[in-house]
Amino acid sequence: MKPTAPQVLTINGGSSSIKFAVYAAGETLRRMLHGSVDRIGMSGTKLTFQVPATNQPDSVSLDSSGYKSAAQFLIDWLEERHDFKSVRAVGHRVVYGMQHTAPELVTDELLEELHRIGPFDPDHLPSEIELIEAFRQRHPKLPQVGCFDTAFHRTMPRVAKLLPIPRRYDKKGVQRYGFHGLSYSYLIQELARLGDPAATKGRVILAHLGNGASMAAVLDGQSIDTSMGFTPTAGLVMSTRTGDLDPGVAPYLARTEKMTAEQFYEMANHKSGLLGISETSSDMRDLLAHEANDTRAAEAVALFCYQAKKWIGAFAAALGGLDTLVFAGGIGENAPIVRARICEGLGFLGITLSQSRNADSAGVISTDESRATVRVIPTDEDLMIARSVRSLLGLGNGNVC
Numbered sequence: 001m002k003p004t005a006p007q008v009l010t011i012n013g014g015s016s017s018i019k020f021a022v023y024a025a026g027e028t029l030r031r032m033l034h035g036s037v038d039r040i041g042m043s044g045t046k047l048t049f050q051v052p053a054t055n056q057p058d059s060v061s062l063d064s065s066g067y068k069s070a071a072q073f074l075i076d077w078l079e080e081r082h083d084f085k086s087v088r089a090v091g092h093r094v095v096y097g098m099q100h101t102a103p104e105l106v107t108d109e110l111l112e113e114l115h116r117i118g119p120f121d122p123d124h125l126p127s128e129i130e131l132i133e134a135f136r137q138r139h140p141k142l143p144q145v146g147c148f149d150t151a152f153h154r155t156m157p158r159v160a161k162l163l164p165i166p167r168r169y170d171k172k173g174v175q176r177y178g179f180h181g182l183s184y185s186y187l188i189q190e191l192a193r194l195g196d197p198a199a200t201k202g203r204v205i206l207a208h209l210g211n212g213a214s215m216a217a218v219l220d221g222q223s224i225d226t227s228m229g230f231t232p233t234a235g236l237v238m239s240t241r242t243g244d245l246d247p248g249v250a251p252y253l254a255r256t257e258k259m260t261a262e263q264f265y266e267m268a269n270h271k272s273g274l275l276g277i278s279e280t281s282s283d284m285r286d287l288l289a290h291e292a293n294d295t296r297a298a299e300a301v302a303l304f305c306y307q308a309k310k311w312i313g314a315f316a317a318a319l320g321g322l323d324t325l326v327f328a329g330g331i332g333e334n335a336p337i338v339r340a341r342i343c344e345g346l347g348f349l350g351i352t353l354s355q356s357r358n359a360d361s362a363g364v365i366s367t368d369e370s371r372a373t374v375r376v377i378p379t380d381e382d383l384m385i386a387r388s389v390r391s392l393l394g395l396g397n398g399n400v401c
Contacts, residue, residue: 097148152181210329
């Protein structure tokens with residue numbers, strides 16, 4: 001019988017979605033299937049998938065009242081459609097890793113810890129735990145690996161982790177952790193593969209700009225600071241999240257509008273950002289299409305670009321200069337006008353964009369004369385998860401059956 005490469009299933013659970021992909025772990029990782037379950041807990045829940053061989057998307061509707069039933073549906077669908085016996089491990093994106101610095105096998109002890117820190121991120125951690133437990137129940141002998149989104153930032157110096165609140169909270173784990181670590185790990189690996197010396201010996205700012213948006217300052221390949229903090233709500237203005245916000249806003253709204261902590265959390269995470277400012281859309285594409293005729297849309301775009309520019313300046317100061325700036329994420333990869341507005345006026349950092357290269361979203365969008373290199377690199381968190389699982393478990397490398 002012809003040997004079959006072991007396969008890795010990657011799971012990336014969001015607050016109302018589950019992204020998945022299957023990779024063949026032969027000499028190289030090859031994606032065989034990918035898709036997502038969207039609108040979980042809402043009407044119109046749908047599983048959308050694509051097989052690279054056909055490159056044609058397809059979808060299946062499902063009745064889903066919550067995460068658990070959606071997870072069970074996905075497992076059923078994978079078992080029916082895919083040769084699940086070839087799947088040797090499942091890799092999960094886990095938002096919070098606390099002090100964990102590398103991917104780990106899921107054990108009873110790790111699950112217990114994740115349950116304990118669930119209140120740190122009620123939007124993501126509970127659903128991620130449900131996914132892990134669903135696979136454990138159905139396939140108890142199948143190894144599962146937790147890939148922590150905070151691990152990339154564990155190299156940050158103490159001064160970048162501290163929050164200026166009473167010290168007793170620091171001992172309880174209330175500190176700056178940073179997120180988008182899987183994306184940043186992938187981008188640094190890609191930067192090295194592309195031959196950019198700043199990936200290992202230089203000053204790099206990584207800008208992951210999507211529905212969730214953040215930046216990271218990377219010195220000699222290690223994170224020294226990042227815009228998100230104790231939660232993913234901090235930092236840049238995002239699609240529906242506030243980013244950094246004066247803490248005095250919370251008690252003011254409590255006094256004047258009787259807003260509860262739960263209502264404030266909902267507002268800050270799901271009703272603010274681009275959506276809150278524009279009052280129409282959280283999608284940058286919509287806002288760009290209407291900014292000429294809608295002041296609210298124009299102000300939302302302007303605020304996003306202005307804050308991004310400020311973070312680049314701040315991180316250049318922390319790094320002592322800038323060698324390479326990388327744009328990634330849905331906005332960073334696909335919105336030339338946003339990239340141009342962010343970089344406008346940053347010539348003092350050595351940034352000079354090429355108008356034509358930027359319009360084409362080329363790999364390098366700075367001019368040949370630019371002292372700092374500006375790149376566009378599509379990020380791939382799923383592939384990063386698959387790489388981590390393969391490395392941890394020693395899959396591939398001739399280990400096939």
